[in-house]
Structure formats: C-alpha cells, structure tokens
Amino acid sequence: MALATKAVPHLMTLADLSPGQIQRILAHSYHLKRTAQPWLAPVQSKSGNQAKLKLRMPSQSLFSKTVALLFSKRSTRTRVSAETAASLLGGQALFLGKEDIQIGVNETVRDSARVIGGLCEGIFARVGDHSEIEELARYSPVPVLNALSSLWHPTQVLADLLTLQEHAHLFDPAAPPPPNADDLTSQRYRRLVDVRPLTVAYLGDSANVLHDMLVTYPRLGHQLRVASPENAKYRAPKEVWDRVVQLGCDKNIHWTADPRDAVKGADLVVTDTWISMGQEAEKAQRLKDFEGYQVTEKLCREGGANPDWKFMHCLPRKQDEVDDEVFYGPRSLAFPVSDNRKWTIMAMFDLLFGKWSLLERTKEAAEGPSA
Numbered sequence: 291m292a293l294a295t296k297a298v299p300h301l302m303t304l305a306d307l308s309p310g311q312i313q314r315i316l317a318h319s320y321h322l323k324r325t326a327q328p329w330l331a332p333v334q335s336k337s338g339n340q341a342k343l344k345l346r347m348p349s350q351s352l353f354s355k356t357v358a359l360l361f362s363k364r365s366t367r368t369r370v371s372a373e374t375a376a377s378l379l380g381g382q383a384l385f386l387g388k389e390d391i392q393i394g395v396n397e398t399v400r401d402s403a404r405v406i407g408g409l410c411e412g413i414f415a416r417v418g419d420h421s422e423i424e425e426l427a428r429y430s431p432v433p434v435l436n437a438l439s440s441l442w443h444p445t446q447v448l449a450d451l452l453t454l455q456e457h458a459h460l461f462d463p464a465a466p467p468p469p470n471a472d473d474l475t476s477q478r479y480r481r482l483v484d485v486r487p488l489t490v491a492y493l494g495d496s497a498n499v500l501h502d503m504l505v506t507y508p509r510l511g512h513q514l515r516v517a518s519p520e521n522a523k524y525r526a527p528k529e530v531w532d533r534v535v536q537l538g539c540d541k542n543i544h545w546t547a548d549p550r551d552a553v554k555g556a557d558l559v560v561t562d563t564w565i566s567m568g569q570e571a572e573k574a575q576r577l578k579d580f581e582g583y584q585v586t587e588k589l590c591r592e593g594g595a596n597p598d599w600k601f602m603h604c605l606p607r608k609q610d611e612v613d614d615e616v617f618y619g620p621r622s623l624a625f626p627v628s629d630n631r632k633w634t635i636m637a638m639f640d641l642l643f644g645k646w647s648l649l650e651r652t653k654e655a656a657e658g659p660s661a
C-alpha cells in the first residue's frame with residue numbers, strides 16, 4: 291500500500307478537472323509521447339544503439355510499482371494502452387478480469403478495493419454501473435482511475451483532445467505542421483499547440499464518451515451540436531446533465547433529433563456505437579431508432595458541414611454508424627486517436643498513480659475556468 295499522508299486522489303470524469311488541469315494532462319501526454327517514441331524505434335545498427343544511449347528516459351514514476359487493471363468488460367485499446375504505458379513508466383500492469391478474481395462473486399467491492407489497493411499502487415477500473423467505481427474509490431487506499439463506466443469515459447476524451455491539438459493544422463492553415471520523421475526519432479519537438487475553437491457534431495447515442503465531451507469541449511472553447519432520437523433513453527441522464535449545467539457547458543450545446551441539423555457548420559463529426567456492451571438484446575430496436583444517423587459524405591454535404599470536416603470515432607466501429615468511405619477516408623482521425631490512448635493513459639498513470647499530482651491546482655485552475 292502507498293505510504294502517503296495526503297488524501298487519495300481519484301478521477302471519475304473530466305468534469306472533476308479544471309480546463310487548466312486538462313490542458314496540463316494533454317501537454318504532459320505529448321511530452322511523454324515525444325520522449326518515449328524514440329525508445330520504441332527498432333535498433334538497426336551499432337551506431338543506432340549508441341544514439342539511443344543519449345536519449346532521455348521518460349518518467350519512471352511507476353518503477354517497482356503495479357497498477358491493477360480491474361476490468362469487468364471487454365477492452366482492446368484501453369487494456370493494451372494501459373499495459374504498455376505502465377511498462378514505459380518502469381512499472382507493470384496486472385490484468386484482473388471478472389472471471390479471474392473474487393470481486394462481486396465471493397467478495398464485496400468494498401473488501402476487494404481494500405485488498406487490491408493494499409497490494410497495488412493504482413487501480414484502473416472498467417465497470418458496468420458507475421456506482422461500482424464510486425464504491426471502489428470510496429474504499430481504495432490508492433488512486434482509482436475510471437477506464438469506462440456506464441456514465442463516463444474520461445481517458446477516451448483525453449485521447450480525442452490530444453489528437454485534435456496535434457492536428458491543429460488541419461483546421462487552421464496557420465497552425466504549425468506536425469513533427470517530421472527526424473523529430474519522431476530524436477526527441478526534438480515543438481510544444482503542443484492549441485486547436486482553434488471548433489464546431490463539433492456528435493451523432494448517436496448519449497453514452498459515456500459523449501458525456502465526457504459534454505462537460506469538457508465547451509469549457510475548452512468548442513461548440514457542440516448533438517443529434518440523438520427524441521426518446522429519453524438516448525438523451526443524457528440527469529446526473530450527467532446536472533454536471534453539464536453546473537459547469538456552464540449547456541450554453542454551448544445544441545441538441546436536436548435531426549442529424550442534418552447537427553452537422554451544420556461542423557468542423558468535426560464524431561460518432562460512437564449505437565449498441566454499447568450489455569445492450570446487445572436491444573440491437574434490432576436501436577438499429578431502427580438510429581436510422582438516418584449513419585455518418586456519410588452525403589449526410590454531411592446535405593447538412594452543411596464545413597467542406598473540410600474531419601471525423602473521429604472511439605472504436606470499436608461498426609458500419610451502422612459510419613460508412614467505409616468516411617471511416618477509411620482522408621477525413622478520418624480514428625486511428626491516430628487509438629494511438630493516442632497510450633500516451634494519455636501514460637500521462638494519467640504518471641500524474642495520478644506515480645506522483646499523486648494530477649489534482650494539484652494549476653495557476654489557471656486557481657483563477658477559475660477560462661471558458
């Protein structure tokens with residue numbers, strides 16, 4: 291168990307962070323990416339190996355430490371990012387699937403939190419109902435980070451934001467270009483730049499990824515235009531909307547049932563699966579309810595999106611919500627986003643599990659939100 295005297299920090303949603311703290315995580319993710327990437331390049335010669343010896347090490351704040359990956363649901367990106375990120379930080383990740391351990395079957399969440407937190411230095415948890423991760427955090431002696439719950443998916447939205455900032459030049463020709471091949475192997479890099487304020491359209495179900503967008507994008511200066519069917523089950527639940535209003539984000543969110551209305555003026559179009567894990571029995575009804583919501587060139591042209599609009603998806607993707615032309619086409623940032631899951635999770639592990647400094651107040655945070 292961590293021998294620390296200050297209150298244990300946890301992170302359930304980006305709503306718990308100020309814009310300054312979010313920007314600090316993004317800048318740190320970019321720094322870790324640029325520092326660690328040259329170490330990952332193949333060693334092709336003796337001189338190449340010697341060049342590596344001159345490289346700076348990324349933070350080793352997890353040296354000798356273990357992060358428990360307490361996952362009760364499937365995962366590709368989040369799990370692989372977590373395991374590889376822990377290794378780069380000098381520590382290890384321990385995958386604990388729901389079939390592997392006693393939690394929820396022979397042991398309560400409360401007791402499991404105390405036991406696992408006594409043996410590991412951080413808990414990255416993917417749960418069903420959000421109340422499960424709240425309970426873990428209540429009883430864990432070490433920090434708990436949300437790897438996805440019924441309400442929130444904070445590490446996904448951090449990867450989305452890092453990708454937008456890295457691709458600022460796609461939205462503003464005056465923004466600096468991305469790093470070239472030499473920059474990527476030499477630890478030489480420019481600072482991460484801000485992306486200009488964007489109009490962002492989201493088409494689909496009101497699920498955990500959108501919820502973290504709702505409490506974050508408006509505070510970073512972006513406008514959100516959301517389309518989901520009229521049915522209340524496809525709209526943000528009260529506990530999410532209360533946070534949206536509390537943070538003043540609702541003023542910059544336009545919500546409609548018409549996907550063409552939502553993409554009007556959009557610089558970026560985002561979607562997610564219409565059938566989340568656990569909703570498989572509702573598939574037929576959901577496919578019917580979301581008819582007309584598939585992201586296509588035609589829909590975005592007819593709705594009046596910015597002709598240079600770009601596309602993002604958290605993955606895994608199905609053809610229902612976006613066609614192949616968009617998903618595999620030049621507008622798509624889906625795979626750069628999945629690459630960035632590793633670097634944003636690495637930053638969170640470093641700041642939350644390694645250093646316990648994530649929630650420290652930045653100068654900006656102390657002065658209040660800027661947007």
Ligand SMILES: NC(=O)OP(=O)(O)O
Nearest residue numbers: 365366367368604605
């Ligand atoms: N986007 C996302 O969370 O992917 P996984 O479910 O594969 O981790």
